[in-house]
Amino acid sequence: MSLALTVVVPCYNERANVAPMVAALETALAGLAWEVVFVDDNSPDGTSAEAKRIAQQDTRVRCIRRIGRRGLSSAVIEGALSSAAEYVAVIDGDLQHDETRLPLMLQAVQGGADMAVGSRHVEGGDSAGLSSPLRVKLSETGIRVAQMVTHTSISDPMSGFFLLRRELFDSLAARLTGQGFKILLDLILASPRVLNIAEVPYKFRPRLAGESKLDVLVLAQFAGLLLDKALRGMVPLRFISFALVGILGVLVNILVLQIALAAGAGFGMAQTIGTIVAMVVNFLLNNQLTYRAQRLKGAKAWRGVALFMAVCGLGAIANIGIAKALYVEDGGSLFSSAAGAAVGVVWNYAVSSTLVWRAR
Secondary structure: OOOOEEEEEEEOOOHHHHHHHHHHHHHHOOOOOEEEEEEEOOOOOOHHHHHHHHHOOOOOEEEEEOOOOOOHHHHHHHHHHOOOOOEEEEOOOOOOOOHHHHHHHHHHHHOOOOEEEEEOOOOOOEOOOOOOHHHHHHHHHHHHHHHHHHOOOOOOOOOOOEEEEHHHHHHHHHHOOOOOOOHHHHHHHHOOOOOOEEEEEOEOOOOOOOOOOOOHHHHHHHHHHHHHHHOOOOOOHHHHHHHHHHHHHHHHHHHHHHHHHHOOOOHHHHHHHHHHHHHHHHHHHHHHHHOHHHOOOHHHHHHHHHHHHHHOHHHHHHHHHHHHHHHHHHOOHHHHHHHHHHHHHHHHHHHHHHHHOOOO
């Protein structure tokens, strides 16, 4: 039989779930010509090694190990573009999605739908597997916002469990941002026409192994995706994120400046203290949000912040010099500090991607 379905499984630290996933797919897709592609972001727990071990005995199993880049959406894109099957499905690697619904999803697309989405919020679905009140709240908030932006009645636009024709995915791939965790929403917003979406109910199961990746920063990335789509991709999503962090850095700079001035420090000293604090805050936020896919950890994070401080030192000198010159000119500490900090932000952005968080 010709290959009918590729199941793409983006994963990070899911070693314990690889073998159970293959076994579950074998049962659910009996009678179909299928393959599963594990796209692993160089997990330290050996996820890719486990997938390749199974692949040595089962040709339906493939593994893409990515080094120097991370992110669920980009992992899904790479996995789907590696497929030669007629249909592509996406399912999480934590076994919380119900793989037994894949045949029904396939039937829905074969019957005329552009896409079939596994939904926890239609009759017969269940989201009891959400592990905490925070995850429930994040999910509900994301769903409401996504429905408003997409102008669709789809009940679960935040779902990571869906199936579509490979030809449709290929046609939309160049329009995708590849950022964040919500690839389904990215696909819906990338389509130049309204997609005919069929929703298939499923019960969201509790995680048995590994840890959830959903946190507040995921919702922030989701907001960035919506902003990117609103601007029609004219401004890079990473620049938007960096600029927002920079604005927060300016506010931190001004706040620390005012505190230092109130404590009796001279303006030059106060601005220096504010600049250093703002640089540290900018590094921490960019490391967690803007450059999440190249996030620095442990010793690398300490080296990263040291490098960030060093290369941004020139920007800081310009920051302080411009702020002092403006302060002498008109005596307005607020405006002077903001202008100086803005110069620092521009310099920081110019050097960050190439020196601090460069792709390895």
